[in-house]
Amino acid sequence: MRTDTSVTIYRKDYRPYPFEIPEVALAFDLEPEVTTVTSRLTVRRRTAGDTAPLVLDGSELELVSVHVDGAAWDAGRHTLTAETLTLPGLPDQAVVEIVSRCRPQANSTLMGLYVSSGNFFTQCEAEGFRRITWFADRPDVMSRYRVTLRALPEYPHLLSNGNLVASRTLPDGRQEVEWEDPFPKPCYLFALVAGQLTCRETRARTASGREVLLQVYSDPGSEDRTAWALESLERALRWDETRFGLELDLDRFMVVAVRDFNMGAMENKGLNIFNAAYVLANPDTATDANYEGIESVIGHEYFHNWTGNRVTCRDWFQLSLKEGLTVFRDQEFSADMMAHGLDAAAAASARAVKRIDDVATLRAAQFPEDAGPMAHPIRPESYQEIGNFYTATVYEKGAEVIRMQHTLLGEQGFRAGMDEYFRRHDGQAVTCDDFVAAMESVYTRQHPGRDLSVFRRWYRQAGTPRVAVSLAYDAATRRCAVTLSQRCAPVGVEKTTADGADKPPLHIPFAMGLLDRAGRPLPLSLDGAPAVDTVLLELTTERQEWVFDGISSEPVPSLLRGFSAPVIVEYPWRDDQLALLSAHDPDPFARWEAGQELATRQILALAARVQQGDALSLQPAFVEAWRTLLTDPRLDAAYRARALALPSEKTLAERMTDIDPPALAVARDFVRADLGRQLAQAWTAAFENNQTPGAYSPAPVPAGRRALKNLALSHLMAAGDARAQAWALEQYDQAGNMTDRLGALGALVNHGRPDDATRTLGDFYEQWQQDPLVIDKWFALQATARSTSVETVRGLMAHPAFTLRNPNRARALVFQFCLNNARGLHLPDGSGYAFWVEQVLALDALNPEIAARLARALDNWARYTPALREPMRRALEKVRAHAGLSRNVNEIVSKALELAA
Template sequence: MRTETPVTVYRKDYQPYPYDIPEVALAFDLAPDATEVRCTMHVQRRPGAGADAALILDGEELELVSVGVNGKALPAGGYELSAHSLVLHGLPDDATVEIVSRCKPSANSTLMGLYVSGGNFFTQCEAEGFRRITWFADRPDVMSRYRVTLRAEPQYPVLLSNGNLIATRQLPDGRNEVEWEDPFPKPCYLFALVAGNLTHRETTVKTASGRDVLLQVYSDPGSETKTEWALDSLVRALRWDESRFGLELDLDRFMIVAVHDFNMGAMENKGLNIFNAAYVLADADTATDANYEGIESVIGHEYFHNWTGNRVTCRDWFQLSLKEGLTVFRDQEFSADMMAHGMDAAAAASARAVKRIDDVVALRAAQFPEDAGPMAHPIRPESYQEIGNFYTATVYEKGAEVIRMQHTLLGEDGFRAGMDEYFRRHDGQAVTCDDFVAAMESVYVRQHPGRDLSVFRRWYRQAGTPRVTVTLEHDAAARRCTVTLTQACPPVGVEKKAGPDYVKAPYHIPFAIGLLDRNGRALPLRHEGAVVDTALLELTTQSQQWTFDDIAEAPVPSLLRDFSAPVIVDYDWSDEELALLSAHDGNPFARWEAGQELATRQILALADARQAGRTLQADTAFIEAWRALLTDPKLDAAFRARALALPSEKTLAERMRLVDPPALAVARDFLRAELGRQLEAEFRQAFDDNQTPGAYSPAPVPAGRRALKNLALSHLMAAGEQEAQRLAEQQYATAGNMTDSMAALSSLINYGQGEFPQEALTAFYARWSDNPLVVDKWFALQAAARSTTVQTARELMTHPAFTLRNPNRARALIFQFCLNNARGMHHPDGSGYAFWAEQVLALDALNPEIAARLARALDNWSRFVPTLRIPMQAALQQVRQHEGLSRNVHEIVSKALEFAA
């Protein structure tokens, strides 16, 4: 089997499909080894399409049984059939096309199309999985109304599809038959089917307009006790979308189904969301606080897609961020509102800041490196070889930041007006990112006569992370402060091949700034006719200046408050100024940011010392800044937990000229231990003060207390104190929830002494061996442990519970080791990279989409120190040269090698 020759698809080549397919009837005779699908399409030639335009239908891994047009079967010579398409010529302007085909769900390891998991049938059609179910125009701009008939043996009593249930009956042969109808046109990527033996939890709620709607969560029998949080989250999402955006559920029911074999987190199929079980099942014994938060967020995300993605969808896959960036922004806002619900103003502001911090941490760890590497692309890419490779942090998380900037520029009321206009213009259509910006611009120009969003649109077509250099000049005699912002964004990724004449244009950057005096008090700023604590500066050219009067002394700038744009700030604060901001800044995000910059400087200095062979020593001023944060009674526990968390190795790597992960790991570990030693009394006090006795609750306040308590425990354990190990062992033995249990176990296996850590690991598996999601946690904990080597990872792969065929299990062990174990993965002997190559190829033979995501682990190989760079490059070349490589993996490794930094 030879590697398939990749074909590059370009956005500029988009052409409308020559046919409308307004109605589709699908009939499934479900069987694991051979499912027969009868697809009946009403096909209409579009105005302007040529009379000789062929009907080209996509298909993969299908067996064709018959083709008919207007009730007449076509002979074998009446159509063209290839491995990937079925082409019909000479159709009348209006026709009924009927295709009967077979697929093999039980043999489908790609988990795209129709497949079997746990003895049940499931589908995944985004982006191009529907073509594995039947021949069809598998593209998002072909929107149809679907009527679906499902027939199956009695062992599959639950038969679900999109929309509303129309009929159920038992057939003479004993099989069950059901009919579903979706009244709303949708692209085929939103089609879904579930059949099997499932249980469910349900509730009926009344929508804002007074309709009763049924909400259901389906899962394996015996797991219904773990779906309460998911159903409650769905109710909260429904209510929030009604109140925040005026958007109401448009169907009679909304269903969520949990499956353990799933490539993604979840899928927003119209009315029938299929979810990775990790984002549905939860109880106090088996799910952590992060799991609870993730479930609520992902359920909100997929529910919100009902309007931002389903009712208005993408014209083509280049517009993916149209739905994903917008919906990530919406789920971030939903989570922030849920975290702040019921709190007073100050507590709510802190809760929302915690959510903002978490989102920015994730962005910087995943998207900033992507923007700086060979896979760098705009949020609306210009080309791709495999669309599955573009479900990226850039499209999702940076896409959300681009939406958030529009929200910042328009304000809450203006953004809501823009959303209303977007739906008024485009409900029921497949549209582009430009259409969304145009709706927002219609409001912006009313707010700001003479201005528009023409410069802002560059965020959609240029890649990379802009750097904004800030210069501050103070004129004491004039009592005036002048702020100069200068932006730059050099070519990245494929842009480097555009030639020496390629110049990127300036972005429209909303840059929020505050000024503090030398005692940490906020200075009032006169800006655009108002006196404010925070001024929003709109940088639209390469360099601009703003002046602020009545500033008596040189101020300390608080920059990019609330992370108002996805940019990197260059400003030369002194350590004393950062300490002042960390202690006094009234903007919680900026206060956190100042502390993180202090910690970053400290860890990078330690990494330099490690590389140079010097003795490591922590700066006293940094320790004192951390002491002040840890003991500040005005800060709630959740915020302190974020403020005291050391920057991740991935974030730190972006600040190194040549990346050296082992040196960073040693530096972070040293600082963690040194903080534990020097602040032992304070961390012990935080550990004691933030216990959460009583019944478990995932609510923000107790979750924040657990986060701070467990952070304190990890520092105490890193310091190597015997008393700390006693605390960890006691917490593990008595933990009443998975959050505390996992935190104690993590500290023990990373820093513990003696036999107890291994005994605890063994006991943990014995207790939870029948729970797949907890076993995933068990694998992940060991894969990322400080002492885990390639040999350890290989030994874990021989465990009876491990399988590469399950994406969650592969992510828990292989991905965790390759992405989050700096010592093991980046050993100088190159064994980690050889292991990576081996697993990429093994996964590629089973599931190319998952393999491609693992392949991204070496994207930025050329930025590493030479001792690591050389074996990384060899591993990439080994994978690219492999016979039979999928398009998915071939695109990733080829770009990594060709467009290296």
């Protein structure tokens, strides 16, 4: 484990690697205890006559031998440290052969080559390849790979990147296969899988007429749960051909499910390795959200074949080049799949539901990050451990920055920009600036005399911008002036540097409309263009004004339609204006937003009353707004389920000066229960009218009905409705799918009688104890239950089904409690934080990458109430003082303590 915690890497220090390595031949003799790797590298200097040594990265490897051009290089001719192998004095071109050993069975980090359930797997992004063999482990060194795998017959499936070119049985009985990847790639995209697996496959014909093989591999016995993943893979292939003109470039594409995996999935060229949670599904074991997640992640990793593999990152600072772009692509894929086959109105609603879900995720995960000590631009300027920068900022905010470019260019313009990007850079390792330059080449053709120079600032500024809006209406002239002003305060490391003192304005596409007092849209025109309901304002300076003529009455503004930019809008809506927007706004996102703002104001006001010990009650206008949404027959079930869902505690916390999680939890619980009581008749109708009898389908319409039905059940249960208690038990016992079974179980655990909760939890475990992914749901449900305490979690950790070594199981229990159970974690006595300290340190000894993600639970400590702030600080100090702390965790806790708000 590396403990050089003080090393900081800066983007400004980037230098090209002095060598090219165009060809790599790897041979693996696979044994769980000790695997021997023979690496044959063709190297050549970028500049002839240069004298720089060849410096290769390595970690926890045993060196057996080094040969250069066939001659042995003994210890006197190379330098070996714990992390590097240095070969000085190489000629301008040479063949370097290195034989080394690694220990997959003992590799608990799940980086490099490791063993899970008796099978071999790899994970090389970001810096895992150095745990396999010595190499230039950086993304700008791109090579063609030929890989030979040798193993005993008990490993019948031997897989690697590219195309299978040879297979044979050796005289000693071992199997040997050879794979060749015809496309150059960085080593982080290398992959290897070996073991006992089952395969589901299909053949497809690409747009150009080539036949390709699509395969999904998983553990024996799980083959009945891979159909949806394979169908999703074929849909992703078709969508990328249709939407972006991008075709699969290999003879086959493989997806492999593994139980032990640090991430969701990995886009290795032609051999995607997935956390089993994003592959395996059938109606009995997977929820609607699981089905949607599998389709999305399958699409995401497949789309990386072009946006990440064919064109990759020059360095890790450019991570959002591939991740932000590919998240945008998978969001669009999912939205198109949700809308497929529906009429125009239903398709628009389905796409809106997807947009709402994505924005809710951004606000719950990325906005707090942007306001805390780990705040960073989507292209960071420095890091100590790159694994810590696989963040919501790089991914989700990165996707929003891509979406803004799509908004500015339009669908056809964005497609032209993508085509130009691939024309310029196919087969290269490039930067975010290269991508924007390709888009800019189209934008300047559309808008002569303008460019994206201001827009580029999104890549180098951290923080969530705020856009203040003011309206000035003149009834005499029927004219309305709209003024937008932007600001973005220094955050994170910016607060300690001169760079953050004066942040220049950004290029913000701001979509808006105006409604009259009856909720009807007012036609708007700019610069003589035809009148439309929604206009796109391009804010590029600190303050700008736009004037609209022909406005018949004082309007109500509908702002940031479609969430056209990742900003916070500041406008003094009255509650009656929000109620009007919530009831009538033709833009479905803005309509949802208005309801969420009403709910946010209500919950925050109640939280303040909780802090003062005052009685709680709901404002009648808020209840009526919720009644209108719940009973509006024009809204489909999926949209109503989102519109009626209360803002998350994480989103609400961002609106508090001093975050008080217990007060928020009490207030939010009260709102849920009181809405259940006051709207009992409407909730009952929603529950009864949205049953989904017959065969299960994960399609958007039935999934939306289940979402609304289960939301209604939770409100009625929270209100103590006696009928709902019986309905929940009946639904649990008779459910024909996991969505309904888990919906009922959650209602019983959080709001039901204790004996019913105990019985159903026991029944659930008894029925599904052999299925790890379902038992993860069982642990997660209890970790986030309203009554769960630290003692409850400790008891669950002692359960024979629990282990910290499996990332999914750790996430299901420990992470869910620490990240999503504010009532149980945030106690003034510090017991929750002491538990967090124990688990961070225990995980750090096993898997620093996973530990660092848990460490993020307290990184915004300085924004909490004084009663919580001090025990949180002490907990962070205790972790930082631990001897042998990994670089991953040290960076998180040190920045939390040193850069706190």
